[in-house]
Amino acid sequence: MAKATKTGQFVYIVQASREPTRCKIGKTNDTERRLAEYNRMTGKSKDNRYEYLFVAQVSDMAPMEKAIKNRFAILREEKSREIYFYNHELFRQYVDYIKKSPLFVQEVFIQPTAPKTLTKIVKRITPTLKERGLTRKEVLQKAQKVDDDEFYTLYEDIEKEIACYDKSIWRDKTVFCNCDDAVGKDETRTSAFALYFISHFTDLGLKKLICTHYSGAVDLFNAGTSGYIFTKDGYTEITISPKGYTGSFDHPLSLKILNEETDIVCTNPPFSKARDYWKLIIGSGKQFLIVSNIANPVTNAFIHYFRDKKVWAGHNRIDQYLNPKRQLVEASGHWYCNLPIKNRAKLGHLTIIPLKDIPDADKSYDDNKMLLVDNCYIPSDYKKPFAVSARPILNGVLESGYDIYADKGYIPVINRREKFRRVLIQKA
Numbered sequence: 001m002a003k004a005t006k007t008g009q010f011v012y013i014v015q016a017s018r019e020p021t022r023c024k025i026g027k028t029n030d031t032e033r034r035l036a037e038y039n040r041m042t043g044k045s046k047d048n049r050y051e052y053l054f055v056a057q058v059s060d061m062a063p064m065e066k067a068i069k070n071r072f073a074i075l076r077e078e079k080s081r082e083i084y085f086y087n088h089e090l091f092r093q094y095v096d097y098i099k100k101s102p103l104f105v106q107e108v109f110i111q112p113t114a115p116k117t118l119t120k121i122v123k124r125i126t127p128t129l130k131e132r133g134l135t136r137k138e139v140l141q142k143a144q145k146v147d148d149d150e151f152y153t154l155y156e157d158i159e160k161e162i163a164c165y166d167k168s169i170w171r172d173k174t175v176f177c178n179c180d181d182a183v184g185k186d187e188t189r190t191s192a193f194a195l196y197f198i199s200h201f202t203d204l205g206l207k208k209l210i211c212t213h214y215s216g217a218v219d220l221f222n223a224g225t226s227g228y229i230f231t232k233d234g235y236t237e238i239t240i241s242p243k244g245y246t247g248s249f250d251h252p253l254s255l256k257i258l259n260e261e262t263d264i265v266c267t268n269p270p271f272s273k274a275r276d277y278w279k280l281i282i283g284s285g286k287q288f289l290i291v292s293n294i295a296n297p298v299t300n301a302f303i304h305y306f307r308d309k310k311v312w313a314g315h316n317r318i319d320q321y322l323n324p325k326r327q328l329v330e331a332s333g334h335w336y337c338n339l340p341i342k343n344r345a346k347l348g349h350l351t352i353i354p355l356k357d358i359p360d361a362d363k364s365y366d367d368n369k370m371l372l373v374d375n376c377y378i379p380s381d382y383k384k385p386f387a388v389s390a391r392p393i394l395n396g397v398l399e400s401g402y403d404i405y406a407d408k409g410y411i412p413v414i415n416r417r418e419k420f421r422r423v424l425i426q427k428a
């Protein structure tokens with residue numbers, strides 16, 4: 001930092017190298033002296049170096065610091081009030097807030113680039129089916145077989161989906177993330193669901209957040225092998241590890257939280273246990289917003305939930321996740337929920353027109369004379385059942401005057417060759 005600006009009135013964000021999920025926000029007259037004080041703190045190990053992430057000159061540092069404390073009260077640790085949660089998104093919020101204040105004079109320092117969490121991109125670009133030498137049927141079969149559970153959701157995918165819903169649905173609600181770690185030792189060990197709801201606790205007006213950590217064979221987020229429960233209730237945060245608790249979503253204690261405390265369940269549950277998970281969550285009668293396989297609307301075990309309107313598609317698909325090595329990996333997922341959906345943008349992807357106007361390339365009949373329509377064309381004047389892929393279901397056709405006709409998937413056969421799996425729908 002420039003020497004000329006080391007004294008004056010400043011607010012700063014500082015971070016210790018060994019505590020990447022925390023930062024300290026404070027005020028000082030002398031930035032060099034203050035940093036030296038941090039690095040001389042008794043009891044601190046020598047290699048835990050403090051560095052500034054951001055320094056701003058302000059016209060009056062005491063009210064500025066107080067305003068930050070009030071604005072981000074929910075993000076401050078209870079015991080030591082100048083310690084705040086840190087992640088890239090929160091950092092952006094802190095900096096924006098300071099810079100928008102009438103007390104802000106000038107930015108003195110900001111860390112040049114945010115540290116990268118991702119170490120390597122695995123298959124960044126999805127090759128076309130042709131490039132991959134696959135048919136749609138094979139891709140769908142592959143998607144249905146995804147059972148690797150260690151796929152962690154990206155923060156931005158959670159942010160993007162939740163932004164599509166009316167904020168009022170979260171007000172005074174207890175959110176239960178029942179396949180998620182709470183805040184771990186660093187950002188890479190922390191569920192993005194936990195981070196998102198902690199960051200937006202006040203903004204969404206949440207009453208409580210509960211996250212449970214699973215202690216199964218695989219160690220979720222490398223966070224330890226015993227199940228535990230993290231609860232954020234207003235300012236109070238506690239983590240408990242009851243004896244014998246596995247953290248499984250179907251453990252009696254998890255079920256007690258679900259049935260007695262929860263208003264909304266929000267998570268990305270293990271793909272391999274999706275059937276049990278859906279049965280349990282939908283059976284509980286609670287509201288939910290979860291990630292699951294994109295092929296569920298054409299998969300036998302799930303079709304009846306769509307037919308009975310117990311579940312419908314959320315807004316977005318998700319194609320990339322992080323693996324335990326924090327590399328980007330691909331799997332075709334989608335959000336599903338039973339929350340009210342207003343203005344579904346993807347309804348615009350459906351083309352509902354008379355059958356005769358659907359291009360020939362997008363309509364055909366199979367060997368059983370069943371009508372098949374593709375590319376989200378939907379016949380407006382066809383009275384009999386017809387077969388569609390998962391896409392029209394995800395785009396909201398069941399909210400557009402069509403019902404699921406049969407609760408089993410439909411595999412068309414053309415010239416005795418099986419085509420990719422679809423689902424039968426019919427005009428209501």
Ligand SMILES: C[S@@+](CC[C@H](N)C(=O)[O-])C[C@H]1O[C@@H](n2cnc3c(N)ncnc32)[C@H](O)[C@@H]1O
Binds near residue numbers: 153220247273
């Ligand atoms: C698809 S990952 C998603 C993790 C996290 N929810 C996220 O979105 O980043 C599902 C996680 O659930 C964990 N899991 C597996 N079986 C579980 C169970 N019975 N109860 C709770 N969690 C489980 C897996 O270890 C895995 O880490």
